[in-house]
Amino acid sequence: MDYFKEFIKGVWQKNPILVLGIGMCPTLAVTTSASNAIWMTIATTFVLLGSNILVSAIRSIVPTHVRIPIFITIIASFVIIVELTLKAFQPDVYKALGIFIPLIVVNCIILGRAEEFASKNSTIRSILDALGMGLGFGLTLFTLAVIREILGANKLFGYTLINGMKPAIIMILAPGAFFTLGLLLWAMNVIKARKSWFKRTE
Amino acid sequence: MEIKILFTILISTIFINNYVLSRILGLCPYLGVSKKLDSAIGMGLAVIFVMTMASFFTFIIYKFVLIPFHIEYLRTIAFIIVIASLVQLVEMVIEKISPALYQALGIFLPLITTNCAVLGVAVLNIESGFITQEFGLLNSVVQGFGAGVGFTLALLLMAGIRERLEIAMVPENLKGLPITFITAGLMAMAFLGFSGMKIF
Numbered sequence: 001m002d003y004f005k006e007f008i009k010g011v012w013q014k015n016p017i018l019v020l021g022i023g024m025c026p027t028l029a030v031t032t033s034a035s036n037a038i039w040m041t042i043a044t045t046f047v048l049l050g051s052n053i054l055v056s057a058i059r060s061i062v063p064t065h066v067r068i069p070i071f072i073t074i075i076a077s078f079v080i081i082v083e084l085t086l087k088a089f090q091p092d093v094y095k096a097l098g099i100f101i102p103l104i105v106v107n108c109i110i111l112g113r114a115e116e117f118a119s120k121n122s123t124i125r126s127i128l129d130a131l132g133m134g135l136g137f138g139l140t141l142f143t144l145a146v147i148r149e150i151l152g153a154n155k156l157f158g159y160t161l162i163n164g165m166k167p168a169i170i171m172i173l174a175p176g177a178f179f180t181l182g183l184l185l186w187a188m189n190v191i192k193a194r195k196s197w198f199k200r201t202e
Numbered sequence: 203m204e205i206k207i208l209f210t211i212l213i214s215t216i217f218i219n220n221y222v223l224s225r226i227l228g229l230c231p232y233l234g235v236s237k238k239l240d241s242a243i244g245m246g247l248a249v250i251f252v253m254t255m256a257s258f259f260t261f262i263i264y265k266f267v268l269i270p271f272h273i274e275y276l277r278t279i280a281f282i283i284v285i286a287s288l289v290q291l292v293e294m295v296i297e298k299i300s301p302a303l304y305q306a307l308g309i310f311l312p313l314i315t316t317n318c319a320v321l322g323v324a325v326l327n328i329e330s331g332f333i334t335q336e337f338g339l340l341n342s343v344v345q346g347f348g349a350g351v352g353f354t355l356a357l358l359l360m361a362g363i364r365e366r367l368e369i370a371m372v373p374e375n376l377k378g379l380p381i382t383f384i385t386a387g388l389m390a391m392a393f394l395g396f397s398g399m400k401i402f
Contacts, residue, residue, distance in 0.1 A: 021233070021379060022230065024229040024230060024233065025226060025227055025228065025229045025230070025318045028226045028229065029225070029226040029227070069283075069286065072282055072283075072286065073279065073283070076278050076279035076282050076283075077279065079278050079279075080275060080276065080278055080279060083275070083278065084275060098329075099322055099325045099326060099329065102277070102278040102281075102321070102325050103227075103318045103321060103322060103325070105278055105282050105321065106282070106315075106316050106317070106318040106321050107318075108230055108316055111316065170391070170394075173390075173394065174223060174224050174225075174226055174390040174393075174394075175387045175388070175390040175391040175394065176387070177226060177387075178383045178384065178386040178387030178390055179383070179384060179387040181383050182379075182380045182381070182382075182383030182384040182386075182387060183380070183384075185379050185380040185383065186375055186376050186380040189375040189376070189380065190375050193374070193375055
């Protein structure tokens with residue numbers, strides 16, 4: 001039960017994007033289509049998992065003064081693995097995600113989890129934490145991407161939904177990204193306010 | 203001729219492909235430091251400086267170290283280390299030379315390492331093919347400078363708006379991040395107007 005809590009907290013209670021508000025750049029930039037969002041999630045979760053495992057494994061021998069450079073080097077190595085693998089096996093995905101693959105290095109979620117969680121907890125807990133955070137990140141990305149792809153391109157996973165309908169292209173462009181995330185955060189606040197209101201009236 | 207190209211790069215990085223509002227890079231500091239105008243100015247200046255320096259050094263390292271040794275795939279790791287040490291160096295130099303400026307910029311400097319716009323401009327300099335050009339180094343430095351100016355422009359505009367939003371009547375649930383994102387969306391829409399612009 002305790003382990004399950006470690007896993008599930010990343011999905012809602014400590015959702016990296018909606019609650020902690022970190023890792024915004026890839027969230028907004030790659031959610032132009034659902035498949036992009038899924039690939040980005042896979043790439044980020046892999047790096048997060050790798051860095052969390054390694055950081056928690058060496059946490060007792062890392063000197064505190066130089067921990068940040070060490071963490072960044074570990075993260076960058078995993079990013080290079082992802083970069084080369086995608087380039088070799090999924091060249092289309094590599095092209096679509098573009099510079100946001102190397103930019104996984106500076107995704108605050110990964111360094112944040114290494115610093116805040118993996119450097120203080122056991123490897124098993126860190127693995128669960130990474131998977132949970134990855135899932136929370138992925139679900140948020142997927143929601144955003146589905147909304148934006150349907151409204152902005154009239155498509156889902158590349159298939160046209162309504163024949164002959166003209167999509168609102170703005171949703172695919174940068175403004176649509178900001179609007180969608182703004183409204184999603186607003187919806188989240190409304191749900192939270194409702195919950196606490198119900199608690200008070202009970 | 204070269205001046206024309208440089209001018210085109212400058213205008214396009216500041217307005218047409220604004221790093222924050224069009225490419226969606228560097229959002230963490232953009233949202234984090236845009237609450238007050240004075241801290242936004244400090245952050246903006248620090249970012250301009252680090253981006254220009256980073257473009258210069260990453261270009262040199264890519265061209266004269268990574269390419270001759272055929273280790274281009276180490277690009278990401280090399281760049282992030284360069285940027286991190288550059289930020290550290292800048293911090294130390296400013297602290298020594300001008301304590302007043304250090305007081306103003308101090309807390310923002312470490313944050314710049316994780317600003318994805320800085321690594322973004324370094325990677326984009328390589329991907330835009332400047333490496334093979336004759337004046338590639340100059341081009342990439344100008345692109346870095348322009349990216350920094352564009353970031354600062356967006357940051358200052360946002361800080362100005364947010365200072366006003368503080369006293370505006372915003373619905374309870376929209377307060378904080380949601381209204382900031384919607385404002386950013388409107389700003390991005392305004393910047394879309396530049397995308398049809400043609401220079402020369």
